Amino acid sequence: MEKAFLVDLGWSPHFENQMAQNELAEYLPARVSEIHYDQVSAYAEAGNIRLTFPANIRAGEVGVGDWVLFDPEVSRIYRVLERRSVLQRQANLPNAKPQLMAANLDTLMIVTSCNDEFNSARVERYLSLAQTSAIMPLLILTKGDLSDNVEYYKKQAEGLSPIMSVLVLDAREAEQLDQLAPWLSKGETAALVGSSGVGKTTLLNGLTGGNEATQTIRGDDAKGRHTTTARSLHQTHLGGWLIDMPGIRSVGLTESAEGISQVFSEIVELAAQCKFSNCAHKSEPGCAVQGAIEKGDINQGEFERWEKLRREDQYNSETIADKRARYRSLGRASAAAANVKSKKSRR
Ligand SMILES: Nc1nc2c(ncn2[C@@H]2O[C@H](COP(=O)(O)OP(=O)(O)OP(=O)(O)O)[C@@H](O)[C@H]2O)c(=O)[nH]1
Ligand SMILES: [Mg+2]
Ligand SMILES: [Zn+2]
Numbered sequence: 497m498e499k500a501f502l503v504d505l506g507w508s509p510h511f512e513n514q515m516a517q518n519e520l521a522e523y524l525p526a527r528v529s530e531i532h533y534d535q536v537s538a539y540a541e542a543g544n545i546r547l548t549f550p551a552n553i554r555a556g557e558v559g560v561g562d563w564v565l566f567d568p569e570v571s572r573i574y575r576v577l578e579r580r581s582v583l584q585r586q587a588n589l590p591n592a593k594p595q596l597m598a599a600n601l602d603t604l605m606i607v608t609s610c611n612d613e614f615n616s617a618r619v620e621r622y623l624s625l626a627q628t629s630a631i632m633p634l635l636i637l638t639k640g641d642l643s644d645n646v647e648y649y650k651k652q653a654e655g656l657s658p659i660m661s662v663l664v665l666d667a668r669e670a671e672q673l674d675q676l677a678p679w680l681s682k683g684e685t686a687a688l689v690g691s692s693g694v695g696k697t698t699l700l701n702g703l704t705g706g707n708e709a710t711q712t713i714r715g716d717d718a719k720g721r722h723t724t725t726a727r728s729l730h731q732t733h734l735g736g737w738l739i740d741m742p743g744i745r746s747v748g749l750t751e752s753a754e755g756i757s758q759v760f761s762e763i764v765e766l767a768a769q770c771k772f773s774n775c776a777h778k779s780e781p782g783c784a785v786q787g788a789i790e791k792g793d794i795n796q797g798e799f800e801r802w803e804k805l806r807r808e809d810q811y812n813s814e815t816i817a818d819k820r821a822r823y824r825s826l827g828r829a830s831a832a833a834a835n836v837k838s839k840k841s842r843r
Contacts, residue, residue: 506563506685527563529544531559561685562600581602585625601686602679602684604626607699637665641669682735685736688739693713704733709724
């Protein structure tokens with residue numbers, strides 16, 4: 497194995513230590529760059545290769561950014577190495593497993609624009625996702641060139657988290673993209689997430705010299721056209737690796753109660769001081785949260801977003817059983833209706 501090459505690609509002792517002695521002799525490591533129906537594309541010492549799945553691994557179980565060991569004689573994956581970090585989200589369907597978005601990331605680049613697309617609550621959801629996944633968030637505000645209100649957007653964004661850096665740029669201007677160098681040094685990996693049309697692929701192209709498809713947004717409501725349809729990993733000329741993603745329609749959360757608590761740690765701490773342990777923070781006596789809102793220590797908007805996130809999180813993580821029950825009773829109701837009908841027609 498050519499170590500330097502792998503290290504530039506993100507290889508580290510975390511992965512190397514997972515290789516057993518016999519595996520060292522038989523298999524080679526590769527990093528997955530794209531998932532296809534029955535194969536993956538991957539970077540390996542030999543170059544850009546294609547690997548097939550073994551019988552015990554399905555396409556949904558391998559993510560872009562994953563490290564795999566493969567058998568070079570048959571170009572087949574042998575196993576997926578344990579991840580350093582994983583980005584996943586809850587699909588908006590009952591019974592669906594969390595969807596694997598990307599693996600082994602250092603930075604989640606949350607992309608949003610200085611226009612109507614900007615939405616604090618959405619950014620907070622991405623922040624939550626980053627924190628539950630133990631991935632550093634970075635906020636990229638694109639289309640600074642199109643707005644008279646850049647300072648407003650920047651301030652809003654900076655107020656959302658003390659640990660998140662905020663950059664404003666014109667994604668089409670290659671020289672402005674050097675600002676991203678601290679997050680994209682050799683061996684580092686970042687993923688671009690955000691709504692359709694915010695400029696993720698434009699950023700990628702500027703950083704790789706590539707020519708992936710981009711498309712103008714709709715003039716009336718600033719919505720994108722879902723141009724990118726698959727995730728893919730690319731090397732940037734800053735040295736680091738970047739994953740482009742399709743525009744995200746809704747940020748589902750998975751097991752992220754902890755992440756939410758970190759974003760809103762202030763409110764969570766206050767809530768622990770309420771007089772009643774089951775306080776709903778509405779009009780209960782001795783509610784520390786309402787007290788702080790009255791004093792102006794936390795603002796109403798922040799509180800409301802916290803509540804909304806908590807509700808959604810419960811919806812996504814706890815009500816799968818409820819949803820299943822509802823589906824079943826729906827099924828029974830229509831079966832009963834069908835039964836009545838067929839009895840009638842038999843008469
Ligand atoms: N003026 C200006 N236009 C931008 C900027 N960033 C992106 N655009 C334009 O916005 C449009 C959408 O950009 P894309 O890169 O396709 O957006 P995307 O986030 O990849 O969208 P999806 O693939 O649909 O998720 C394109 O017409 C870009 O040229 C920017 O900073 N300034
Ligand atoms: Mg795109
Ligand atoms: Zn309370």
